[in-house]
Amino acid sequence: MNNHKKNKYIDQSFKVLGVLFTMLGIFILGVLIYNIVVAGFSRINWDFLTSLPSRKPERAGIYTAIIGTLDLMLLTVLFAIPIGVGAGIYLEEYAKKSKFSSILEINISNLAGVPSIIYGLLGLGIFVRFFGFGGSILSGSLTLSLLILPIIIVATREAIKAVPHSLKEASYALGASKWQTIKNVVIPSSFGGVLTGIILSLSRAIGETAPLIVVGAMAYVPFVPHSIFDTYSVLPMQIFSWTTRPQQGFAIAAAGAIIILLLITFIMNGIAVYFRNKWQKKLK
Numbered sequence: 001m002n003n004h005k006k007n008k009y010i011d012q013s014f015k016v017l018g019v020l021f022t023m024l025g026i027f028i029l030g031v032l033i034y035n036i037v038v039a040g041f042s043r044i045n046w047d048f049l050t051s052l053p054s055r056k057p058e059r060a061g062i063y064t065a066i067i068g069t070l071d072l073m074l075l076t077v078l079f080a081i082p083i084g085v086g087a088g089i090y091l092e093e094y095a096k097k098s099k100f101s102s103i104l105e106i107n108i109s110n111l112a113g114v115p116s117i118i119y120g121l122l123g124l125g126i127f128v129r130f131f132g133f134g135g136s137i138l139s140g141s142l143t144l145s146l147l148i149l150p151i152i153i154v155a156t157r158e159a160i161k162a163v164p165h166s167l168k169e170a171s172y173a174l175g176a177s178k179w180q181t182i183k184n185v186v187i188p189s190s191f192g193g194v195l196t197g198i199i200l201s202l203s204r205a206i207g208e209t210a211p212l213i214v215v216g217a218m219a220y221v222p223f224v225p226h227s228i229f230d231t232y233s234v235l236p237m238q239i240f241s242w243t244t245r246p247q248q249g250f251a252i253a254a255a256g257a258i259i260i261l262l263l264i265t266f267i268m269n270g271i272a273v274y275f276r277n278k279w280q281k282k283l284k
Contacts (some may be wrong), residue, residue, distance in 0.1 A: 042257025048256060052222050057249025064221045068137070068232035069206065069264070071225060075141030076205055081198060084149045088156025093182055104199050112150040119147045120211030121124020128215050139229040143215050144208060147199035155197020163214035192276045199272045203265055209236040235261045
């Protein structure tokens with residue numbers, strides 16, 4: 001067997017393995033989703049969505065958890081996106097290449113892989129105790145903002161790097177300043193990649209439980225929070241609490257809550273993908 005045939009055989013083998021592993025992953029995911037839907041779909045109704053938590057499984061609802069999740073995500077977006085995108089633009093377009101900037105880039109990339117419980121401990125020390133925010137929505141959103149900031153910064157930088165250098169040179173040739181070039185050329189051209197990074201970061205944040213447990217998120221909150229300083233619950237916490245109960249009714253309720261959480265995540269992703277595609281069509 002000559003080298004050409006050998007390389008072709010290896011390529012085909014890797015292709016077949018890739019397809020098999022992909023199909024295996026899809027199959028396992030499909031089985032998990034099917035089991036959840038079968039177990040929890042019957043529990044989903046208007047009362048389940050609008051009822052407060054209860055110690056009785058047949059009366060337990062997820063209204064406060066849904067409101068807490070939406071409030072938490074809204075504040076996280078307000079804190080994380082401007083800082084993350086702004087930091088990414090600065091590091092890629094303005095920061096001078098030096099040893100300090102290289103160390104900073106490496107540390108930001110490493111922070112994206114830090115376990116979420118570490119961010120929970122950081123939030124506990126800074127936001128809960130030092131600033132005295134307690135176990136409030138504000139503490140939880142600031143902690144999740146720290147969690148997703150490295151992802152947004154890295155995604156923003158990679159999206160900006162993908163912008164052709166010729167577009168920037170053409171802008172400068174027409175007399176545009178650096179900020180005008182960034183505003184009118186770089187940001188519109190990299191918007192799709194930036195938005196993808198934001199989607200991925202929020203998808204991670206909405207399913208986090210460990211850091212929220214540390215900073216004081218509650219599993220049982222019988223009222224709707226009215227300010228950012230109120231205690232709160234979120235869907236992952238509610239699901240975690242119900243899965244630890246021995247009653248079968250709570251397991252069914254947890255499956256129903258998982259379906260709602262998946263739907264919220266899919267809707268968020270769908271909206272972001274829609275706007276990203278719409279933006280890219282405008283550029284064309």
